[in-house]
Amino acid sequence: MLTFLRNADVFAPHPLGKSDLLVAGGRILAIAPTLPGAPPGFVAEERDLGGRRLIPGLIDGHVHVTGGGGESGPASRVPPITLTQLSRAGITSVVGVLGTDSTTRNITELVARTLGLREEGLSAWCWTGSYECPPKTLTSSVRSDIAFIDPVLGVGELAISDHRSSQPTLDELLRIAADCHVAGLLSGKAGVLHLHLGDGKRGLELVRQALERSEIPARVFHPTHVNRNKRLFEEAKQMAKDHRMTIDVTAFPADDDGYTADAAIARCLADPDFPAERLTVSSDGAGCLPVFDGDGRLVEMDIGRPRALIETLAALLARGLELERVLPVFTSNVADLLRLSNKGRIAVGLDADLVVLSASHEPVDVMARGRWLVRDGAPTAFGTFEKAARH
Numbered sequence: 001m002l003t004f005l006r007n008a009d010v011f012a013p014h015p016l017g018k019s020d021l022l023v024a025g026g027r028i029l030a031i032a033p034t035l036p037g038a039p040p041g042f043v044a045e046e047r048d049l050g051g052r053r054l055i056p057g058l059i060d061g062h063v064h065v066t067g068g069g070g071e072s073g074p075a076s077r078v079p080p081i082t083l084t085q086l087s088r089a090g091i092t093s094v095v096g097v098l099g100t101d102s103t104t105r106n107i108t109e110l111v112a113r114t115l116g117l118r119e120e121g122l123s124a125w126c127w128t129g130s131y132e133c134p135p136k137t138l139t140s141s142v143r144s145d146i147a148f149i150d151p152v153l154g155v156g157e158l159a160i161s162d163h164r165s166s167q168p169t170l171d172e173l174l175r176i177a178a179d180c181h182v183a184g185l186l187s188g189k190a191g192v193l194h195l196h197l198g199d200g201k202r203g204l205e206l207v208r209q210a211l212e213r214s215e216i217p218a219r220v221f222h223p224t225h226v227n228r229n230k231r232l233f234e235e236a237k238q239m240a241k242d243h244r245m246t247i248d249v250t251a252f253p254a255d256d257d258g259y260t261a262d263a264a265i266a267r268c269l270a271d272p273d274f275p276a277e278r279l280t281v282s283s284d285g286a287g288c289l290p291v292f293d294g295d296g297r298l299v300e301m302d303i304g305r306p307r308a309l310i311e312t313l314a315a316l317l318a319r320g321l322e323l324e325r326v327l328p329v330f331t332s333n334v335a336d337l338l339r340l341s342n343k344g345r346i347a348v349g350l351d352a353d354l355v356v357l358s359a360s361h362e363p364v365d366v367m368a369r370g371r372w373l374v375r376d377g378a379p380t381a382f383g384t385f386e387k388a389a390r391h
């Protein structure tokens with residue numbers, strides 16, 4: 001089956017202008033201003049995009065695919081993410097993460113749900129470990145998990161500067177980062193240590209010490225939630241400038257202490273010294289967004305939504321930033337950090353993970369690995385139990 005997408009305004013993320021695309025076997029086979037039709041005898045789908053913008057599928061590097069939460073008793077465990085929660089939001093690649101709870105949840109469940117999402121049509125990977133230190137793993141070793149378990153790209157979200165963390169020491173953090181780095185070399189994977197940052201005053205102090213006192217490259221460290229408070233954000237932004245470390249902004253609703261994801265991204269991109277390719281954004285989808293009192297009791301809980309990513313993109317465009325300038329934060333920057341060479345860009349030979357945007361920046365059509373998951377704003381593919389629920 002050949003699919004011709006005609007008359008698309010392609011952002012690869014850089015603008016390619018009006019183009020036709022040919023998709024077959026899950027890949028992009030050709031891009032040209034005008035492509036000839038299918039040879040006789042070939043089954044082909046023709047779709048005229050009417051000049052609408054075509055962007056790479058978004059890559060969400062932090063999704064609680066098994067459901068996160070559980071920080072206010074067993075009834076507060078968030079249910080697993082569904083295929084359409086992601087596909088309707090224009091997300092075609094996810095990296096699953098466990099979170100606070102590796103006691104009632106575990107890595108086997110995380111790897112299984114990640115593989116399940118692959119079977120349902122997405123591209124999916126995961127982080128081994130959780131908030132905890134030493135990290136809980138599947139094979140009893142971080143190195144082996146990364147080297148031998150296909151979806152595992154590194155360790156995450158190991159928590160620092162947070163009352164829910166295991167309070168890792170510098171030596172413990174260095175050991176885990178080293179295991180990520182070396183396992184990355186052995187496996188050809190990213191080997192990244194994805195760090196949950198809490199609101200604690202220590203901020204990124206441990207990471208700064210790790211960079212100053214060891215030979216581990218800065219690219220191994222990937223702190224997330226850095227926009228949760230302004231002091232942490234300024235510290236992270238400076239470290240990205242000083243060390244070319246990639247920092248991750250979370251698209252959660254910000255309170256007065258922090259920045260919204262769009263505000264944080266806009267601030268980074270407005271700084272001429274900031275390395276624009278070292279910035280990523282993730283949704284924290286299906287994670288719990290808790291507010292604790294001074295005694296560590298949960299007083300309020302919201303749930304992270306994958307849609308927050310596309311809403312952040314729309315908010316950035318509403319600020320007047322150009323699509324080609326902000327799009328890498330959601331696509332190619334994430335692919336480069338995670339070494340997903342077939343992802344994050346629109347180019348010949350790469351996976352056909354494509355999103356058609358409406359004039360109001362909504363994902364109206366979503367294709368993942370060459371298969372339509374969403375058409376005209378409505379899902380055309382469902383997760384196993386979503387399908388069952390419709391009958």
Ligand SMILES: [Zn+2]
Binds near residue numbers: 157196197225
């Ligand atoms: Zn987190």
